Amino acid sequence: KNEVEQSPQNLTAQEGEFITINCSYSVGISALHWLQQHPGGGIVSLFMLSSGKKKHGRLIATINIQEKHSSLHITASHPRDSAVYICAVGGSQGNLIFGKGTKLSVKP
Amino acid sequence: DGGITQSPKYLFRKEGQNVTLSCEQNLNHDAMYWYRQDPGQGLRLIYYSQIVNDFQKGDIAEGYSVSREKKESFPLTVTSAQKNPTAFYLCASSIRYSQQPQHFGDGTRLSIL
Numbered sequence: 001k002n003e004v005e006q007s008p009q010n011l012t013a014q015e016g017e018f019i020t021i022n023c024s025y026s027v028g029i030s031a032l033h034w035l036q037q038h039p040g041g042g043i044v045s046l047f048m049l050s051s052g053k054k055k056h057g058r059l060i061a062t063i064n065i066q067e068k069h070s071s072l073h074i075t076a077s078h079p080r081d082s083a084v085y086i087c088a089v090g091g092s093q094g095n096l097i098f099g100k101g102t103k104l105s106v107k108p
Numbered sequence: 109d110g111g112i113t114q115s116p117k118y119l120f121r122k123e124g125q126n127v128t129l130s131c132e133q134n135l136n137h138d139a140m141y142w143y144r145q146d147p148g149q150g151l152r153l154i155y156y157s158q159i160v161n162d163f164q165k166g167d168i169a170e171g172y173s174v175s176r177e178k179k180e181s182f183p184l185t186v187t188s189a190q191k192n193p194t195a196f197y198l199c200a201s202s203i204r205y206s207q208q209p210q211h212f213g214d215g216t217r218l219s220i221l
Contacts, residue, residue, distance in 0.1 A: 004150065033209065041196060043212035086150070094206030095166070098150035 003027050006087050006099040013106050019074040021102045023087030026068065030090050034061050034072050037084040037101065046072075046085075077106045110135045114199050114213035120221050121186070121193065129184045129216045131199035139205040140182035144168060145196040145215075154197075157182055158205040186218065194220050 005024045013019050023032070034046040047054050047061040049070075054061050058077075063070040074081055087099040112133045121127045133140065138159050143151040153166030157176040171190025176182050182201075186193045198215045202208035 002150075035212075041198075041215040041217070043198065043200075043215075045209045045211065048209045088151075090206070095153055095156070096151075096210065098152075100148060100150045 002099070003091075003097050004087055004089055004099040006085075006102050008102060009100070010103045011105070013077050013104070015078060015106055015108050017077050017106075019077050019081075019104065019106075021072045021085050021087075021104070023070045023072070023099060024068060025070075025087075025089045025097075027089060027091060027097065032063055032070050032090070033088040033096065034070075035086040035088060037086060039083070043086070074104075079106045079108050082106050112199055112201055112211055112213035114197075114216050117214065117216060119216055119218045121218060122221050124188045126185055126187050127218065129186070129197055129199075129218070131182045131184065131213060132180055133182075133199075133201045133211070134180060135201055135211060136179070137201035137203055137211070138179070139202045139208070140176065141200040141202075141210065142166075142172070142174065142182070142184045143198045143200065145198060151198065154184065156205065193218055 007022045031050045033048050037043045058075045060073040082105050084101040084103050086101045088096040091097045115130045141156045142154040152168050154172050155174040157163040160179050163174050173185045196217050199213045200210040202210045
């Protein structure tokens with residue numbers, strides 16, 4: 001079993017829809033990261049959180065430490081949100097353990 | 109603007125050749141990382157460096173080598189011992205090692221001719 005599981009693997013949405021991507025992990029962590037990978041391959045860090053909720057523009061990230069689960073929400077989705085969204089958790093060695101990513105496609 | 113520069117964007121290698129991927133950062137970060145990304149898989153750590161003149165093997169270091177002679181630079185050499193080198197390679201850095209947000213370059217796609 002992978003230490004970091006994301007769902008869904010692929011997601012297609014219509015512009016304006018509310019989107020949720022889920023991340024479950026099986027290891028103890030001190031922080032969880034959400035990353036965005038653009039079609040060209042570059043990766044941008046969106047959030048780093050260890051408890052509660054963070055918001056940046058139309059993006060919201062939540063984490064439930066007891067349930068070992070995090071969600072990334074996108075409100076009023078737009079075609080420019082199309083990307084691969086990656087969840088990563090801080091491992092016991094100080095490294096990051098990455099999920100396989102969720103490929104999001106937002107249609108106009 | 110500060111950031112990470114990876115070059116080249118595309119690289120082709122003949123069988124038996126060593127190739128070196130460049131990674132330069134001007135963020136004044138202590139820690140640097142090399143990851144490999146394969147289709148349908150999460151990023152896997154090849155090597156990391158917490159500070160100049162120090163580096164450690166990651167999960168898939170076999171067939172790769174690195175150096176960290178300068179704070180700004182962390183080149184990765186893919187040697188002929190790496191039997192399946194075709195992949196997308198990403199370099200990253202963080203202020204310090206461990207739990208920090210990482211800044212990523214745009215990656216280098218390596219293919220075998």
